[in-house]
Amino acid sequence: MPKHEKGTPKEIANRCKSKGLQKLRWFCQMCNKQCRDQNGFKCHLTSESHQRQLLLFAENQNSYLRQFSKEFEGNFMHILRHTFGTKRIRANEVYQEYIKDKGHVHMNSTVWHTLTGFVMYLGSSGKCKIDENEKGWHIQYIDQEEEIRKSKAQQKAKNEKDDEERMNENSPASNRKSQARSSEDEVIKFAFQSTSKLKEKEKAVVVDTKSFMNEVKQEFKPDIKPRPSTSKAMVN
Template sequence: MGGKAEKGTPKYIANKIKAKGLQKLRWYCQMCQKQCRDENGFKCHTMSESHQRQLLLFADNASKYIDEFSKEFADGYLELLRRQFGTKRVNANNVYQDYISNREHLHMNATQWETLTDFVKWLGREGKCVVDETEKGWFVAYIDRDPAAIAAQEARAKKEKMDKDDQERMLEFIQKQVERGRKEREDEEPKYTEFKRESSQERLTLNLNLKRKTQEKHELAKSALHTIKVKPEASSKKQKSDSRSNALDEIMEMTERQREKANRKDYWLAEGIIVKIITKTLGDKFYKRKAVVERVIDKYGAHVKLTDDNVKLKLDQNHVETVIPSPGRVVRFVNGAYRGLVGTLQHVDTDNFCCQVEVTEGPLKGRLVKNVQYEDISKLA
């Protein structure tokens, strides 16, 4: 006996469950927005009169329908990407799987794009997303065009630039103060001249009279005591010089703490440095190999190229570590107070796992930085 299953029967419930879930894409008609459960049902639908009328409408203006379907698909995909992931970098296929999990979604086979790769490339060309290809597939990051978001981003960039300018001006001022203090101390130090005898005919005699020697000692002691009493300005001048030196040291320490607080981040990758691969997830082939950071991605990741082979990889900062070269080589500060500056490695303290580096650029050029941790510097390519 044909017809529909009676309400409440197991067959009726099974049909309802099937109708509620996702069905195969090849049995879906976008023009009629009808999903069929099997090949026979889809064949019957394509032969129906309503489907034929929809095909006639599509034939009259095919490009109009494809453009509308393409716009609806792109809008739905981008809305999901913006709402669920914001501007974070995410796998494009993961977003697509979330998008098609909605039973009422518009199917890609009705749009101008044949594959998800074509669609992702289109997003990149149109400037709607930042896209890049990796070993795990295509990744997308939504570009927020909202005026309020753009204004907030510009305000943050302006604030960071102002903070950086203020810090550089402070560093230049401190450096000038240090140089001035060093110059004043050099001027105050006593200058010694070479002793020259006026007459070569002068004879030296040695007197062993103990009484006279004792008397001379008393006279020297009195003379020294008299000098201390009558010339207190020399001691005062020295104390003044020491206090000035202590003040400069305190200013330098305070500035150092401010720089450390401002530049100590939880990310450290920088372009041009050499790193060592410490993860075994890529296999023993790449373990302990060295690579050059070619491009930093979202602060915590980077595209790297092996130093001894033309192989490029995409790695997270947790998969690599800094490389400490031999003394005399050029390094970059990747974290801490001197982050971003370039210097020359002077000494490596293997017992305490730290280094001494001389800064070779910027307003701090010539500064010898001590006790630099291994993870705060890395060799430059």
């Protein structure tokens, strides 16, 4: 089929269509080619270039799937984080914003075949808060850095509280220890005083006993008269 001449209404219409967003099901991710209709997509699938890309994909399909899935998730989360922030939003609104880029990675080339499956993955991995109602799935971005800051602040507050409670618990114990030490000192002092008094009493008893024995000796001491010297008797 010959191409329309430049500037004709048909050529302008075709050019406008090529600039806009085309049907996602007519896009080939391996060849990065967008087809305008079903007929053009069928022709592309039978082309030699597409067959070569299929052979490359068949050799290491897991690697390609991981690469496409990583790019899809990264671009989707970038729009969610920078456009909507932590606001609760319908997942389909974020997806519509994502596919406005003609060069985006299509979901049919990732491990997630539906938007619902991708949303459930975001919820199970802890990257978003998800919920469902009559309007569909809603997602809310979880700021990991903010969560880390909050957890650190909570841990710091908990540690400070534990330290304060520990200090309060130790204060009465230290008071009781000091009181116990003072009472022990008083007991020891009293014991020293009692032993010193006992020693004084023992000394007093010993002194009294000695004086009593001296008195007894004085009372029972026999009178000894002096004997006459032998020298005087011989002179007489």
